[in-house]
Amino acid sequence: MTDASDADTRFAQLFVTAQDGLRLYGRAYGPPDGALTPVVCLAGLTRNSADFHPLALRLSSGARPRRVLALDCRGRGESHYDEDWTNYDPRIEAQDALDFLTALEINEAIVIGTSRGGLVAFALAALRPSLIRAVILNDIGAVIEARGLARIRGYVGKLPPPRNLEEGAAILKTLSDGQFPALSEEQWLTQARAIWREADGALAPRYDLNLMRGLAALDLDKPLPPLWPYFMALKDVPTLVLRGANSDLLSAETAAEMTRRHPDCEAFTLPDQGHAPLLDDDPTLARIESFLARVDQKIRDATGAEASSSRAPA
Numbered sequence: 001m002t003d004a005s006d007a008d009t010r011f012a013q014l015f016v017t018a019q020d021g022l023r024l025y026g027r028a029y030g031p032p033d034g035a036l037t038p039v040v041c042l043a044g045l046t047r048n049s050a051d052f053h054p055l056a057l058r059l060s061s062g063a064r065p066r067r068v069l070a071l072d073c074r075g076r077g078e079s080h081y082d083e084d085w086t087n088y089d090p091r092i093e094a095q096d097a098l099d100f101l102t103a104l105e106i107n108e109a110i111v112i113g114t115s116r117g118g119l120v121a122f123a124l125a126a127l128r129p130s131l132i133r134a135v136i137l138n139d140i141g142a143v144i145e146a147r148g149l150a151r152i153r154g155y156v157g158k159l160p161p162p163r164n165l166e167e168g169a170a171i172l173k174t175l176s177d178g179q180f181p182a183l184s185e186e187q188w189l190t191q192a193r194a195i196w197r198e199a200d201g202a203l204a205p206r207y208d209l210n211l212m213r214g215l216a217a218l219d220l221d222k223p224l225p226p227l228w229p230y231f232m233a234l235k236d237v238p239t240l241v242l243r244g245a246n247s248d249l250l251s252a253e254t255a256a257e258m259t260r261r262h263p264d265c266e267a268f269t270l271p272d273q274g275h276a277p278l279l280d281d282d283p284t285l286a287r288i289e290s291f292l293a294r295v296d297q298k299i300r301d302a303t304g305a306e307a308s309s310s311r312a313p314a
């Protein structure tokens with residue numbers, strides 16, 4: 001693992017080598033040896049660690065700051081691109097996350113997964129059940145609506161390069177299909193900055209265009225296979241399901257059924273947001289903090305002591 005400086009001193013940049021030699025990137029917020037169980041954030045299909053910046057700042061500050069890690073999956077953000085596009089697979093991305101956590105000597109964590117990141121959380125639960133103390137699933141569930149995935153497939157890797165970020169913001173607003181009616185122009189610009197970077201005097205996406213190839217093979221003319229067995233692998237850990245009220249990927253019916261089947265699952269709907277909620281508004285951040293406080297208390301009750309720092313013994 002290597003550490004690099006960044007102009008934004010509110011987080012550290014970390015680089016870890018995956019088992020297959022690919023270089024992975026992550027942001028680390030908060031104290032490395034804090035008393036609270038660390039949070040690991042996993043972004044959506046083409047998204048990256050920047051999506052979690054407001055949430056990470058909130059959780060890593062205050063009287064009891066928490067360690068927060070936001071990871072770029074392979075092919076996204078500052079992580080290296082894979083020459084073999086078939087490695088863009090939630091199971092491999094879960095192993096990458098394990099490699100990152102192993103390098104940081106973290107053996108227990110609370111996982112927050114947005115969209116594709118939630119599928120990686122499912123895979124993590126299968127790979128190492130003892131790792132996960134709680135899960136927050138951001139607009140992803142046991143049933144994925146084909147209509148929403150078809151909308152995403154329609155633009156991933158196919159966007160025309162915008163001439164500037166303002167044009168990029170306008171493109172994203174159009175593609176959202178009215179799912180985020182309350183976002184300001186500045187918020188759309190923030191989204192554009194997360195999607196595109198300047199390269200050779202032009203804007204280029206912050207993800208490998210080959211990510212689209214995995215979507216191309218899906219038959220979206222019929223319902224997708226449900227993921228209930230993978231979701232129920234989380235039945236022994238507290239789970240919070242966040243759903244955008246305008247989401248076309250996670251239905252209200254699926255979110256409700258998840259709370260019915262899982263013995264310790266809560267759901268929270270975000271008004272005026274679609275797929276996927278941005279996790280940057282006060283009500284949502286407060287709801288996440290409330291859930292984490294309950295998880296912390298449950299861990300204390302189970303151990304009879306302060307929640308461990310989740311670091312492996314020296």
